[in-house]
Amino acid sequence: MAPCDFFSITFDGWHILNVHDGPLDLCQRLVQRFSQNQWIKESTCIKDRMQIRVKDIGWTAQGQNTVRVRLMLLAVVETLEEFGFGIYATLRTANRAGKGLEADMLICSRRQDGVAGGPVSAAADPEVPELVTPPLRCL
Numbered sequence: 827m828a829p830c831d832f833f834s835i836t837f838d839g840w841h842i843l844n845v846h847d848g849p850l851d852l853c854q855r856l857v858q859r860f861s862q863n864q865w866i867k868e869s870t871c872i873k874d875r876m877q878i879r880v881k882d883i884g885w886t887a888q889g890q891n892t893v894r895v896r897l898m899l900l901a902v903v904e905t906l907e908e909f910g911f912g913i914y915a916t917l918r919t920a921n922r923a924g925k926g927l928e929a930d931m932l933i934c935s936r937r938q939d940g941v942a943g944g945p946v947s948a949a950a951d952p953e954v955p956e957l958v959t960p961p962l963r964c965l
Contacts, residue, residue: 828937832914835902835932840884841867843902845876848934852909859901865894885930902932911936 833848845853853876860866860878867881880898883891906912914935 828939830914830935830937831911832933832935833911835934837885837930839929840886841880843878843880845878847874848876849909852905852911855908856902856905859905860898863897863901865898906934909936910940 831849834846835848836844836846838844843856845856853871857866857869857876857878860869860880865880867879869876869878871877883894885895887895903913911934913932915933917931917933919929919931
């Protein structure tokens with residue numbers, strides 16, 4: 827299998843999106859897209875993490891706001907693809923008591939020899955079998 831670049835995106839708490847170890851230009855593009863759509867309350871860059879705070883609604887929206895959350899998630903996926911990344915795996919974490927901190931995580935990958943706009947899945951490589959990863963819940 828060709829060498830790959832990996833990073834993660836977490837959806838923390840009620841309204842925070844964190845990009846951990848992601849390419850700076852991708853992080854800047856996410857901030858730009860969220861700002862254009864007036865979804866962003868603030869963004870900060872802390873060492874190897876870009877944090878975006880979403881305004882007005884959170885990731886657990888209900889009713890008509892669910893459409894807005896889906897549009898935000900679609901913007902994340904489109905930005906990943908724009909930079910040649912795909913979603914390698916997903917993870918949901920929670921503390922043992924089932925209360926308190928909980929986060930959904932996307933593990934993102936891109937072949938190091940890949941190009942922006944090129945295939946984003948390892949399955950696009952005939953030498954690599956398609957991986958099917960079911961959602962994993964860690965307790």
